[in-house]
Amino acid sequence: MTNLAEPATEAPDKPTRRGSLRPLLLRMHFYLGVFVGPFLFVAALTGLLYIFTPQLERVIYADELTVPIGETKQPLADQIAAAQRALPDATLVRIRPGATDDASTQVIFSRPDLASSHWLTAYVDPYTSSVRGTLETYGSSQAGPLRTWLDELHRSLHLGDIGRLYSELAASWLWIVVLGGLILWWGRRRGKKQATGRRRLLGWHATTGTWVAAVLIFLSATGLTWSQYGGETVADLREALSWETPTLPSTASEHSGHSSGSSGSGSSVGADQVLNVARSAGLDGPIELTVPSAPGKAYVVKQIQNAWPSKQDSMSIDPDTGQILATLKFDDYPLAAKLTRWGIDAHMGILFGLPNQIVLALVCLSLMAMIIWGYRMWWHRRPTRTESGFGRPFPRGAWRTVPRPLLAGLITAGALLAWYLPVLGVSLAGFLLIDLLLGRRAQAKA
Known part of the structure; x- marks a missing residue:
């Protein structure tokens, strides 16, 4: 929830008592909204364009x-x-x-x-x-070509690995911005003043963010699994915890020496018999046959239904004898592997079909609206008409109001996140450097 403004019941420049985390959250939330907001807006817009591509492809192709x-x-x-x-x-x-x-x-x-x-x-x-x-x-x-083009637009803006940094930056910060916004909204000082101007925008922004917060956090977490650097951390964690998706052995019997991937019918049994064996063994619905890629390899037949209920059973079949060599059932996947599969499919809008797509579209539109409202609130915080400049940030030095044990915990957590999510870490260092330079400039002018 990209809340870029402070509740109107609090004066931004009023001294705050020690032992409060709120001033620090306000300042962090302000800077994150201003600098990360454009990346989140682009990610939401490109994601919105991608959501209904399966239906578009069925028409175009x-x-x-x-x-x-x-x-x-x-x-x-x-x-x-x-x-x-x-x-x-x-x-x-x-x-x-x-x-x-x-x-x-x-x-x-x-x-x-x-x-x-x-x-x-x-x-x-x-x-x-x-x-x-x-x-x-x-x-x-x-x-197809349309979905591929929009997928690359959402993932990297068609700029290759450099472009992927934009989506990783958005995914890395989204969950932090959302959680910070929720804490600020739930911990606000409630009043009964008339909801006009900035207060009305804040109400729209916060109420919308509260409704879509869970989905935004989910999209942030699943988006990181595809990211360039954070994705490596996720993969290492899954490997360390044995959460990887199991694979099916594709080795055929020792006498399958003449099988190759040049033809679906060049082996003894051929693709038709392999298909019949798989169907007879219970692989119903949409399936895919992977032909032997080299001598000694087997056919791999897999269900490819990603919509709920997921059908992802697979089996390897000897290309010479038509014998089933091994079977891997989706029910036997580790829970984490199932959650990963479901999470990816839900992120893409295919797990629950059209309802899944509609929810994602509403969330994307909500995020874009919250960002626009946030920048509008930032504009409301600008200096008087006789002064120059845009919306003012919240007072510097807010970290001094945080209790020492809590501050130490935040610094430790920040360091760990920066280490395991490098794009977040580098951007965090950039935010701190900008804040430091702005502080030095303000002192020089004083």
């Missing part, structure tokens, strides 16, 4: 994603062969049979000239084995 319903589906091997003819210079990686009668089969290829996690996908009519089109797709979600 309807020719590729949907097909006229026919009578009999062709063998999967024939569909793969048609896709390989359309993309002869690419290497087959995965196949996604259509999950509904009107869905195309997605045959996914890699190619050396593609960026990391980017693929070429051929969309094949399962009734005629004709290729309806090809698109460059991204990630495990098979995002």
Whole structure:
């Protein structure tokens, strides 16, 4: 909750008794709102643009994603062969049979000239084995060009690793700003003065922030898992606590020496039998077949339903015998791995479908409105019309009012956060340096 103004019931320049944390929170909240607010606004705006991209893609890429319903589906091997003819210079990686009668089969290829996690996908009519089109797709979600472009806009503003610092800065500070705003609002001095001007803005800002605080903290935490530097800390923590998502062995039997990833039908059993084995074993719903990548490797078949209830069971199948070699059920995942999966899917707006998307859209709009109200309150705090300058910060030296044990705890916590969240640490040092320079300039003018 980016509260940039102090409750009107308190005079900002009035001396505050010792033993109070509020003056320090007010000053920190002010600076965080002023300097981090633009980054949060951009993250909320780009996130809002991304939320409904699955529906947009179904409209924009309807020719590729949907097909006229026919009578009999062709063998999967024939569909793969048609896709390989359309993309002869690419290497087959995965196949996604259509999950509904009107869905195309997605045959996914890699190619050396593609960026990391980017693929070429051929969309094949399962009734005629004709290729309806090809698109460059991204990630495990098979995002199309539109969703990929907006995802990169939200993640890095299309500026590469340097651009990713903006989203990490926003995710690193969002939860701190929200918690600080909640403490300030709940601990305010309540009065019955008429709600006009700045007080009315403050009421809108704080009430809205209270309603969406839990979702904002959730988005901050899950956003950090994708961040460039903080994400490494999250990954190390998950590894140390054995919270990693389990993986399925993909090694086939010793005699599977001729299997390769060049074709979905070049092994003894072929993709069709692998699909039938997986379906017979209970892998229903949308699934994905990963073809053997080298001799001795197995097919890996995985459910890919991320919507609730999640279906993420997987199994490895011998490409020569069609025997199931290993099975990994989502129910057997560690709780932390399940929470990570659900958290990522909820952050992307796909866990609960349209209700999930609507909630995220409302939260993004709320955050943008709170930032605008916050800057408006900052403007209300500007000096008199005869003076120059913008809104005044809260008085310097607020840390002196904090009890020593609490201050020591805050410094320790700040140091630990700065160490494990480097972008937060560097920006915190920048805020302190700016504050110090402003203080020196004020002393020089006095």
